[in-house]
Amino acid sequence: MKLPREISGEExxxxxxxxxxxxxxxxxxxxxxxxxxxxxxxxxxxxxxxxKIGTLSSILSDIxxxxxxxxxxxxxxxx
Numbered sequence: 823m824k825l826p827r828e829i830s831g832e833e834x835x836x837x838x839x840x841x842x843x844x845x846x847x848x849x850x851x852x853x854x855x856x857x858x859x860x861x862x863x864x865x866x867x868x869x870x871x872x873x874k875i876g877t878l879s880s881i882l883s884d885i886x887x888x889x890x891x892x893x894x895x896x897x898x899x900x901x
Contacts, residue, residue: 823897825878831869834881837900841889863888 835845835853842859851869856862867873867881882900886893 823894823901825875825882825897826901827875828872829878830871831867831873834867834873834878838885840899841885857888860889 831853835843835855838855838857842857843855843865844857845853846856846864847854848869853867853869854864855867856864863885865881865884868877873881882896883893886896889896
């Protein structure tokens with residue numbers, strides 16, 4: 823599955839709400855998200871206009887590992 827090229831950090835934060843992620847703080851240009859679904863998990867995403875494809879891929883990989891799901895399935899559900 824191809825990752826979207828024009829997604830912002832704020833848009834990704836909104837999409838991740840379906841997995842229980844809530845914004846816990848924002849320092850400068852970084853947003854910290856936390857979920858307590860299937861254990862506590864924290865991720866930090868840049869609040870940039872467009873996320874770099876490698877950064878987005880890394881964030882999604884980390885989330886897929888936490889929820890023990892396939893990264894491709896996660897991408898299909900989110901986008």
